[in-house]
Amino acid sequence: MKKIFFILLVTGVLSLLLPSLIAQTKPVKIYLSVDMEGIWGVVHGNQVSADSPEYAAGRRWMVEDVNAVINGLLEAGVQEIVVNDSHGSMRNIPAHELNPKVTLISGSPKPLSMMEGIDESFSGVIFVGYHARAGSYASILDHTISGAAVYAIKINGQEMPELGINAAIAGYYRVPVIMLTGDAETCRQAKSILGEKLVTVTVKEGVGRYAARMLPRELVLKKLIEGARDAVKKISEFKPFLPSPPYDFELQLHNSNQAELGALIPLVKRIEPRTLKFQTKDYLEGFKLLRVLIALAAAS
Ligand SMILES: [Zn+2]
Numbered sequence: 001m002k003k004i005f006f007i008l009l010v011t012g013v014l015s016l017l018l019p020s021l022i023a024q025t026k027p028v029k030i031y032l033s034v035d036m037e038g039i040w041g042v043v044h045g046n047q048v049s050a051d052s053p054e055y056a057a058g059r060r061w062m063v064e065d066v067n068a069v070i071n072g073l074l075e076a077g078v079q080e081i082v083v084n085d086s087h088g089s090m091r092n093i094p095a096h097e098l099n100p101k102v103t104l105i106s107g108s109p110k111p112l113s114m115m116e117g118i119d120e121s122f123s124g125v126i127f128v129g130y131h132a133r134a135g136s137y138a139s140i141l142d143h144t145i146s147g148a149a150v151y152a153i154k155i156n157g158q159e160m161p162e163l164g165i166n167a168a169i170a171g172y173y174r175v176p177v178i179m180l181t182g183d184a185e186t187c188r189q190a191k192s193i194l195g196e197k198l199v200t201v202t203v204k205e206g207v208g209r210y211a212a213r214m215l216p217r218e219l220v221l222k223k224l225i226e227g228a229r230d231a232v233k234k235i236s237e238f239k240p241f242l243p244s245p246p247y248d249f250e251l252q253l254h255n256s257n258q259a260e261l262g263a264l265i266p267l268v269k270r271i272e273p274r275t276l277k278f279q280t281k282d283y284l285e286g287f288k289l290l291r292v293l294i295a296l297a298a299a300s
Helices: 002-025 055-075 162-172 184-194 217-233 283-299
Strands: 029-034 080-085 103-105 124-130 150-155 177-183 199-206 212-214 247-253 269-272 275-280
Touching (some): 029 055, 124 184, 124 217, 162 177, 162 184, 177 184, 199 217
Parallel strands (some): 080 103, 124 177
Antiparallel strands (some): 269 275
């Protein structure tokens, strides 16, 4: 009788411990979405636009920031890293200058845009070089997806920067965002949406939309390595971000003509001269429709 009790006890303890043991041995795979406005050194559109002579410097700073984050991830034992170039043409990271151990997704357009390549196989997401939403104080090149078309985007009534819109795509696949890098205001917005546990690395402090105080380069590179290492160490503490369905998407445009074509699409309501609204049950469907509406607005 005692023996049976002992066997039951052992199997009970094992069944409790086994899932966490399996989770710990699961290979850690990290996804990086890399924008450019929040990269160290960047303060002006010329530094992030291919037609300017200043762009070469912006690209160099971008790949240096990304490689520092990758070094931290590799030090923490991450087995697989996928980097998605997520700015403008999405051909900014010089492929030969990126750490040769990682996979690079380059070019545009891509169905999931800044989140192309994400799926449930990843353990965490890191946003590198991200920027604040349109209409932010002292934040470098603040905008939301399209500076020319978008005044604001609201999801379920909450105004969202790109980091929130993209974090919900990761959340759709049950993957948490574990770290973000950018200017001070972007880091503040990230924590207010994704929670105080998020690891943020401030690389510069905005003075205005086109001016910033850079933290010393040596210190920033060190903080990027340490931040990535720390985020992986406490990866089990992060929760995926996903607002609850149904999803109310509201797109406020700069001018009334930018809402005219989008309003022709079934499901889409023009609730104000320059504001479009729609509801979906599936977040990805909503995100894709949002992209179409922004593309139509930008082309108007
Ligand atoms: Zn960008």
